[in-house]
Amino acid sequence: SYVLTQPPSVSVAPGETARITCGGDNIGDKSVQWYQQKPGQAPVLVIYYNYDRPSGIPERFSGSNSGNTATLTITGVDAGDEADYYCQVWETPNHHRVFGGGTRLTAL
């Protein structure tokens, strides 16, 4: 089965830029979604189709995808961005949905 690898944690100073990676074999050929999950809450979709934002998601959130790595970038990180972030793709050819293990973002 297809494996997505995320770093367990990322820490940045408030106001700085956080980059959370999601590694997978030729992930650049797939569409990647990103979810934000705060403690005690259901996940929220923040990026779809690699770099598109749902309505209501700030422009500070952006995505990219190439080669074997997809990246979620959050500029001007503040305490409200502290959460777990998960990447997700469709596995081929069985179309199963696959998640990365998640990355905890901390604003130091």
Added chain:
Amino acid sequence: HVHLEQSGAEVNKPGASVTVSCRVSGDSLTQVSMHWLRQRPGKGLEWLGGFHPDDDDRIYAQDFQGRVSMTDDTVTDTAYMELSSLKSEDTAIYYCATEAVGFDHWGQGTLVTVSS
């Protein structure tokens, strides 16, 4: 705007089955692609299965094949997920979610505890 309302917390014994419901409002269940996911305590998100439009059918994660069943009541716009032969490792929060461009609407989650 789609809203998903899930049933309440459950406590079940090992070997039993559990059914979680998810009522759709703001749209018809026949117009959405419903999926089920779970999150074990302190762990990440796991996809159990859901409706795949390209196949016009449900597909299930390999780890749950034969143990999970997903059904719909289109009269009440309620989706159901039944998980059988429960083990302690099935203790988790179970979510329903609709998929359009991603999992864009989520239920509030249902805690299922498996304990003797």
